[in-house]
Each structure stands twice: as structure tokens, then as C-alpha cells.
Amino acid sequence: TMVTNDTGIAAGKTFDYIIAGAGLSGLTVGNKLSGKGYSVLIIEAGPDASWNPEVFDAEGRMFGSKTCNWQYPAYGDDGKLLPWKIDSGACIGGSTSINGMVWYRPTKAELDKIETLGNPGWNWDNLEPYMVAAERNIPPDATQIAQGAGSSPDVHGHNGFINTSFPTPLRIPGAVDLYKEALPLVFPGLAVGGDLSNRTSVSSASTMYTIWYDTVTGKNRRSSAADGYLWAPNQQRAKLTVLATHVVDKVLFGQGITATGVSFLPANGSTPSSKTFKAYAAKGVILSAGSLASAPVLERSGVGKPSVLKSAGITRLVDLPGVGANVNDQPGTAAYALVSAAYQNDTSIIDNRSLFAPEISLINIDELWPLTAGSFILDIASQKGLRSRAQALVDAGAAVNIFGAGAVLNASIDLITTHRRKLALSIFHLHGGYKATYLILLAVPIVEFLAESGSSTLYAAFWPLVPLSRGHVHINSSNPLDHPIIVPRLLEDPFDAAVAVAAARASRAVFASAPFEDIVANAYYDPPIGPNGTDAEYLAWYRKSMFGASHWVGATTMMPRHLGGVVDHQLR
Numbered sequence: 182t183m184v185t186n187d188t189g190i191a192a193g194k195t196f197d198y199i200i201a202g203a204g205l206s207g208l209t210v211g212n213k214l215s216g217k218g219y220s221v222l223i224i225e226a227g228p229d230a231s232w233n234p235e236v237f238d239a240e241g242r243m244f245g246s247k248t249c250n251w252q253y254p255a256y257g258d259d260g261k262l263l264p265w266k267i268d269s270g271a272c273i274g275g276s277t278s279i280n281g282m283v284w285y286r287p288t289k290a291e292l293d294k295i296e297t298l299g300n301p302g303w304n305w306d307n308l309e310p311y312m313v314a315a316e317r318n319i320p321p322d323a324t325q326i327a328q329g330a331g332s333s334p335d336v337h338g339h340n341g342f343i344n345t346s347f348p349t350p351l352r353i354p355g356a357v358d359l360y361k362e363a364l365p366l367v368f369p370g371l372a373v374g375g376d377l378s379n380r381t382s383v384s385s386a387s388t389m390y391t392i393w394y395d396t397v398t399g400k401n402r403r404s405s406a407a408d409g410y411l412w413a414p415n416q417q418r419a420k421l422t423v424l425a426t427h428v429v430d431k432v433l434f435g436q437g438i439t440a441t442g443v444s445f446l447p448a449n450g451s452t453p454s455s456k457t458f459k460a461y462a463a464k465g466v467i468l469s470a471g472s473l474a475s476a477p478v479l480e481r482s483g484v485g486k487p488s489v490l491k492s493a494g495i496t497r498l499v500d501l502p503g504v505g506a507n508v509n510d511q512p513g514t515a516a517y518a519l520v521s522a523a524y525q526n527d528t529s530i531i532d533n534r535s536l537f538a539p540e541i542s543l544i545n546i547d548e549l550w551p552l553t554a555g556s557f558i559l560d561i562a563s564q565k566g567l568r569s570r571a572q573a574l575v576d577a578g579a580a581v582n583i584f585g586a587g588a589v590l591n592a593s594i595d596l597i598t599t600h601r602r603k604l605a606l607s608i609f610h611l612h613g614g615y616k617a618t619y620l621i622l623l624a625v626p627i628v629e630f631l632a633e634s635g636s637s638t639l640y641a642a643f644w645p646l647v648p649l650s651r652g653h654v655h656i657n658s659s660n661p662l663d664h665p666i667i668v669p670r671l672l673e674d675p676f677d678a679a680v681a682v683a684a685a686r687a688s689r690a691v692f693a694s695a696p697f698e699d700i701v702a703n704a705y706y707d708p709p710i711g712p713n714g715t716d717a718e719y720l721a722w723y724r725k726s727m728f729g730a731s732h733w734v735g736a737t738t739m740m741p742r743h744l745g746g747v748v749d750h751q752l753r
């Protein structure tokens with residue numbers, strides 16, 4: 182495999198495929214296509230940082246580091262800069278060179294919904310073999326198992342390219358024990374286990390990461406997409422070229438809007454016009470510049486929302502308003518409890534390691550708002566008005582699970598998912614408040630809850646997992662070296678706000694629970710909002726302290742065009 186910064190390797194040349202972005206998607210697809218004998222050029226804006234311990238040492242990275250990080254600015258609706266920046270990988274390996282490395286599988290219900298959204302074939306049964314093929318799972322050893330790690334071998338691959346394992350040694354086993362005890366008290370019904378990839382029976386477990394333990398150096402090492410698919414000695418390819426430190430400007434189009442190649446330029450220039458080069462693709466161009474950069478490439482190429490293209494002075498080729506719309510990330514924050522003096526130096530409770538989130542929980546809606554007699558879900562079920570309204574939605578092709586009088590109505594979920602914001606709002610109007618949204622979110626976890634330790638604290642980081650709020654990313658000019666304008670609009674939707682407040686309250690309850698009695702000196706340390714704090718107080722704090730959880734999706738959505746989609750089920 183050729184990895185180079187030399188423009189001449191690509192300028193004016195023709196390849197079977199050209200790929201924009203050497204991150205998770207670009208490297209994986211580039212590896213597979215070149216492995217089948219196609220000539221492939223991957224153009225990556227960032228450098229090769231394989232030498233950098235911040236990238237290869239799994240614990241070498243500090244939170245907020247600028248190495249290999251775009252740190253995109255984020256804006257409010259009012260055009261003002263937000264106080265936090267957006268982390269996104271900016272070197273070979275993309276975000277897998279800087280991410281939290283947390284590894285677990287989605288549920289079948291979640292994956293199957295991608296298909297019902299209008300994407301034939303995108304379901305659990307078809308995707309599961311690829312999950313198996315990607316992974317080389319290293320089971321926990323006896324010490325790790327004794328400390329709460331577990332492994333269900335049949336929910337892992339064992340011969341793939343990405344190493345996954347528990348860290349050596351496991352982090353804060355004493356505190357994790359307490360978390361495992363306390364979490365089900367606060368989230369009744371939460372199933373604690375050892376392996377979070379076993380999603381049929383486990384929703385809280387010690388964390389596995391995309392890492393492997395190097396016995397020579399005694400360090401945990403990051404297993405990035407580059408590690409698995411580019412640098413690995415047994416993955417070298419005669420026909421794969423990676424051009425680093427070059428930015429893809431546009432896709433070149435021929436007749437019938439067929440992609441014929443790309444224009445690109447060195448990443449360190451400031452005026453693009455004089456330094457733009459072209460490379461040609463005989464079979465296809467693949468955009469994999471990440472969820473916040475692929476949409477801008479499309480817009481610069483003349484594909485997007487007409488008003489955006491017009492104000493950037495770009496000639497329109499395709500009117501596709503979904504480009505850059507529908508952006509969403511999970512709004513995260515963290516709440517801290519002060520650890521009592523006696524435990525301040527106990528490394529089984531508090532440590533200084535930078536592997537994120539030793540225990541992770543995925544909270545279902547009925548664990549956040551328990552389903553008890555008299556709770557709103559039973560109220561809703563007994564309300565005739567909602568039943569008939571919901572029936573109307575079902576008749577219109579919506580997917581609604583209505584639990585009432587022992588009956589469960591299930592239907593296609595097309596409409597409710599694709600228009601879920603609209604339908605959620607119409608249900609709101611019927612019943613007021615967010616509670617009715619319960620109807621459409623029963624099947625998937627709605628909060629991710631990470632149990633952690635700080636320097637003198639224990640803390641929980643958390644976020645609504647399926648936010649209904651939507652933001653956008655668009656170009657501001659035709660200059661490919663300018664950052665796009667990203668407007669996240671986190672926590673705009675009332676349902677997201679309700680989930681956020683409930684998660685924040687629950688985090689305090691965890692540290693105020695009996696298992697933490699001896700360990701915690703102040704469960705309400707930061708924020709200093711006590712047990713009687715109002716929802717408004719919690720929400721105000723949440724909005725002030727929140728950041729994007731770095732799981733951005735949506736700007737080039739795969740779904741039918743009439744629903745706002747950008748690519749079809751074959752990613753075209």
C-alpha cells in the first residue's frame with residue numbers, strides 16, 4: 182500500500198474508485214475494493230499520524246486534545262458561536278484515531294428499523310455477518326472476569342481485523358462493583374451483565390474497547406480502522422494508494438450526472454483556485470469524509486438545497502434539500518459526586534486513566550420512567566381518544582406500539598420514524614407534554630449512561646440516545662478550506678429535554694443510593710442542585726454544560742428522497 186503526501190501520485194491519473202476521506206468508512210471500503218483487485222485512491226485531508234502516541238496508545242490521549250481533530254466550530258440559531266467545539270478525526274484513521282473506542286453491538290430492533298425506513302436489505306440478519314467479520318475479540322482473563330467483565334463468545338467475531346477487549350488492568354473495579362449494584366436501584370429492570378454486546382439480555386456492563394494489550398510495552402493499544410485495514414502487514418495492497426494532507430473539493434460530474442472523478446488540493450493552502458488538481462474514477466466516487474464533511478463536498482459539487490448553493494455562488498446540478506439537513510448528535514453532560522477523604526487515594530475507586538467509561542448502561546424508557554400501575558402509559562392506553570388517533574396513524578402506515586387493555590398493536594413503522602417529529606408533535610397536541618412520545622420509542626434504549634471516576638470525584642456522563650432535535654450543516658462559501666457552518670440545535674425538542682432532565686436526576690440518585698453511602702461525601706457536588714431541585718433548574722444547568730457526544734449522523738441520510746433522504750439504499 183502506498184501512503185504519501187505527494188500530489189503527483191494522483192493528479193491527472195485514473196483509478197477504478199476514488200474515495201474521499203480515510204476514516205472508518207473510507208479505509209474499510211478501500212481495503213475491500215483493493216482486495217478484490219480494483220485500483221483505489223483514497224484522498225485524506227489530514228496527515229498520517231501513525232507515529233503519534235496520542236493516536237496509537239489507547240490511554241495516550243487527553244480529553245479535548247487538538248491532535249488529529251478538526252474541532253469544528255458550532256453555532257446557535259442566532260449565528261453566535263457556541264462555547265464548545267465539535268471533535269472529529271482529522272488524520273488517517275479519521276475519528277477512529279481519536280474516538281472513545283467503546284465497542285458494543287446494537288440491538289436487532291434498532292438495525293431492523295433502518296430497513297423499514299425504506300432501505301431494503303439493511304437489517305440485522307444481513308448485517309450481522311459483517312459485524313462478525315470485522316472483529317477479533319480477545320476474551321477477558323480470569324482476573325478480569327472476577328472483577329465483573331464477562332464474555333458471550335457467540336456475540337463476537339474472533340477472526341477479524343479490529344481487536345476488541347477489556348483493558349488490562351480493568352479500571353476502578355471497586356467503584357464498578359458499586360455501580361453495578363446501584364444502577365438497577367435507580368433504573369428498575371436494568372439488566373446488569375458482563376458483556377454489553379449481548380444485547381438480548383444485558384443492558385449494563387463493564388466496557389469493551391477497540392484495543393489490544395501489548396505485553397512488550399505493557400500498554401493498551403488503539404485498534405483503529407487504520408490499524409486494522411491499512412497498516413496491518415497482512416493487509417497490504419498493490420492497488421491501494423492513500424494521498425494524505427489533501428482535501429477533496431468537488432465531485433466531477435459527466436453526462437447524466439455520473440461521477441467521473443474529483444478535484445482536490447493540498448490541505449495547507451489558503452487560496453484554492455491556483456492549486457486545484459483532478460483525478461478520475463472509472464467505476465465510482467465514494468464520499469466518506471464523515472457525517473459533517475461529506476455534505477459540504479456534495480454542496481460544493483452542486484448537489485443540495487438551492488438556497489444554500491445560491492448563497493455560496495455554486496451552480497446547481499441537483500435539487501436535493503436533504504443534504505446537510507437532519508443533523509443530530511446526542512446532547513451530553515456529566516454530574517459529579519465528591520468522594521470522601523478515606524477513599525481519595527484508593528485506585529480501585531478513583532484512577533487517573535484516560536480510558537472512558539468503565540461501565541456503560543443503555544436505559545429503556547420504562548426504566549427511566551418506570552411502568553407502574555397508574556403510570557402514564559396505562560393512562561394513555563385507557564384513553565379512547567388516543568387509541569382512535571393512534572389507529573388512524575396505523576391505518577396511514579405508521580408504526581405505533583400501543584399497549585392497552587392487554588392489546589399490542591404493531592404496524593409498519595415507516596411513517597412514524599421518517600416523520601416522527603411531526604407525528605410526535607401531533608400526539609403532543611392530543612395529550613400535552615412529552616409522555617405520549619413513549620408510544621413510539623418503546624423498542625430502543627433512550628439514554629446512554631456512563632459510570633466514571635474523576636480526580637477526586639465519581640461521576641456519571643449521560644445523554645438522550647435517540648434525540649428528536651434536528652440541526653444542520655452547510656457550506657458558507659465555495660472555498661473547500663473553510664469550515665462548514667454547523668448548527669447542532671441540541672435539546673430543542675421537548676422530548677429530548679424531558680429525557681435529559683430525567684437522566685440528570687437519576688445520576689444524582691445513583692450517588693445518593695445505599696451502595697455509595699460509605700464512599701460518597703456529597704452526592705450533589707457538581708452541579709450543586711439538591712434533591713429538591715426543579716426541572717427548570719436541571720434543564721438550565723444541562724443547557725449550559727452540554728456538548729455533542731460525538732456521534733453525529735444524519736447530514737446525508739439513507740432513505741427515500743421524498744422523505745428527505747439524500748442517498749438510496751445502495752448509497753447512491
Ligand SMILES: Cc1cc2nc3c(=O)[nH]c(=O)nc-3n(C[C@H](O)[C@H](O)[C@H](O)COP(=O)(O)OP(=O)(O)OC[C@H]3O[C@@H](n4cnc5c(N)ncnc54)[C@H](O)[C@@H]3O)c2cc1C
Nearest residue numbers: 202204205206226275276280281282283429470471474731
Ligand atoms: C471524540 C469521538 C469519540 C467517539 N467515541 C466513539 C466510541 O467510543 N465508540 C464508537 O463506536 N464510536 C465513537 N465515535 C464515533 C466514530 O468514531 C465515528 O462514527 C466513525 O469514525 C465515523 O466514520 P466515518 O468514516 O463516517 O468518518 P471519520 O472516521 O470521521 O472519517 C472521515 C475522514 O474524512 C476526512 N475528511 C474530511 N473532509 C475531507 C475532505 N474534504 N477531503 C478529504 N478528506 C476529508 C477526515 O479528516 C477523516 O479522516 C466517536 C467519535 C469521536 C469524534
